[in-house]
Amino acid sequence: MIKQILGKLPRKPSKSSHNDSNNVNDGVLNTHSSLNLFSVPNSVNSSKPTSGSSKPSSNGTLAPHSLSMNKSNQGKKSTPVEAQVGPVLALGVYEALPSFRDVSGSEKQSLFIRKLNMCCVVFDFIDVAKNLKEKDVKRQTLLELVDYVTSVTSKFNEVAMQAITKMVTANLFRTLPSPNHDNKASEMYDAEEEEPTMEPAWPHLQIVYEFLLRFVASPETDAKLAKRYIDHSFVLRLLELFDSEDQRERDYLKTILHRIYGKFMVHRPFIRKAINYIFYRFIFETEKHNGIAEFLEILGTIINGFALPLKDEHKLFLVRALIPLHKPKCVSMYHQQLSYCITQFVEKDAKLADTVIRGLLKYWPITNSSKEVMFLGELEEVLEATQGPEFQRCMVPLFRQIGRCLNSSHFQK
Incomplete structure (x- = not known):
């Protein structure tokens, strides 16, 4: 009798079935979060779906029913968003967003942020045939962003600046390929004769650089607010790309x-010191850097704007960096x-x-006779x-050196 009564009572759910229910719910949450995949820039290399990943439904969204687990996956944690980005992208989720002219003025800023997040996805340009459609979508989106930054008539707020620097960071800041001379003896390397390595991702990088340039130059970019995002760390990583x-x-x-x-006056001393450090390392350690001429071009305009009398800091820069x-x-x-x-x-x-x-x-x-000819040309400009x-302080050692040059058999001297 007791067994019959107990048999009619509802059974308590087992622990394993309770865990299965929780896993399915977690999977649904992860599915919705994976739709916002464009905030994860470096997880788009995988082309085959992993086991247990969601399949697209007929309307292009992820079908919740596909999240049910097979027996081998029961009790395991759901796949993280980063791991799902590659399969989702391969299944065609990376699609063009509406154009700015197709939305109302109140929706443009939200669309701007969405497009920026979308462009955080970084593609493999070494494999030319990979993700052709997605690369074209991203290129068109980047061009739209450049036009938007150029034509915008309202100040960029903090949310926009955060998204801008995030997109720029994802695309530009990377490990540069190994130089051609890394595996060669230093005495065998000639920078003038070596063929430079051309960046395969340049079709996209160029637009990102153009976007950053127009953002920095835009009158709608408030320097006091932007300096929180274009900070010392951002500037240092920009200098590394030189x-x-x-x-x-x-x-x-x-x-x-x-x-x-x-534009950012607060960063000026830091930029000068950072360039100084690059010069010191180049002069006294490596003697290898591709951007020394570009740094000097920038410094030429900066020196031209120095106020008089010159600060001791600037004179030390001349003695410790430029002359060496x-x-x-x-x-x-x-x-x-x-x-x-x-x-x-x-002057x-x-x-x-x-x-x-x-x-x-x-x-x-x-x-080095050709190097001597360069020094003589520079000396002529300085003497003018x-x-x-x-002149009287240095004329004795100066004429001694000129005398040695006159005795040279090199016709240009």
């Missing part, structure tokens, strides 16, 4: 860094820009002529800006 072998990339970086220097830049063997790669910077200092303060001339004599080449008292 070592790119692609001349097109360095040209964009040069223009963008110059605009940042002009005559030392590396590859000085011909950037000598024209270096000579301009040196001459700017002498700003004629008393520096003695320091500059003695610095040139210190690093004067002994066996030199006044009598400074």
Whole structure:
């Protein structure tokens, strides 16, 4: 009798069935969050769905019923969003968003953020045939973003700036490919003769650089607010990209860094010190860097704007960084820009002529005739800006060196 009564009572659900129910619910939550996949830039390489991943329904969304687990997956945690991005992208979720002209004015900023998040996805450009449709969608979206930043008539708010720097960071800041000379003996390397490595992702990178340039230059970008996102860390990573072998990339970086220097006054001392450090490492350690000429072009305009009298910081920069830049063997790669910077200092303060001339004599080449010709040309420009008292201080060692050059058999000297 007791067994019959107990048999009619409802049974308590087992622990295993309770766990299965929880796993399915977690899977539904993860499915909805995976729709916002464009905030995860580096998880798009996988092309085959993993077991247990969702399949698309007929309307293009993820079907909840496909989240039911097979026996082998019962009790396991649901797949994280990052792991789902690759399969979801391969199944065609990466599609173009509406155009800005197709939405109302109140919806444009929200669409702007969505497009920025969408462009955080980074594709593999080494494999030319991979993700062709998605790459074209992203390129068109980037072009729309450039047009939007150019034509916008309202200030960028903090949410927009955060999304902008996130997109730029995802696309631009990367590990540069190994230089051509890494596996060669240093004495065998000639930067002028080596073919530079061209960036395969340039069709997209160029638009991202153009977007960043227009954002920095836009009157709708408030420097006081933007400095929270274009901060020291952002600037440092931008400076690292100057070592790119692609001349097109360095040209964009040069223009963008110059605009940042002009707009963000609070960053100016930091930018100068960071460039100084790059120079020191180049002069005294590696003697290998692709962006020295571009840095000197930027510094040439900065030096031209120095107020008088010159600060001690600027004079130390001349003595500790600019003059020692005559030392590396590859000085011909950037000598024209270096000579301009040196001459700017002498024209700003004629008393520096003695320091500059003695610095040139210190690093004067002994066996390299073509390098000597460059030094003589720079010396001529410096002497034109030199006044009598400074010339008298250095004329003895100067004429000794000129005398040695006159005795040379090289016809250009």
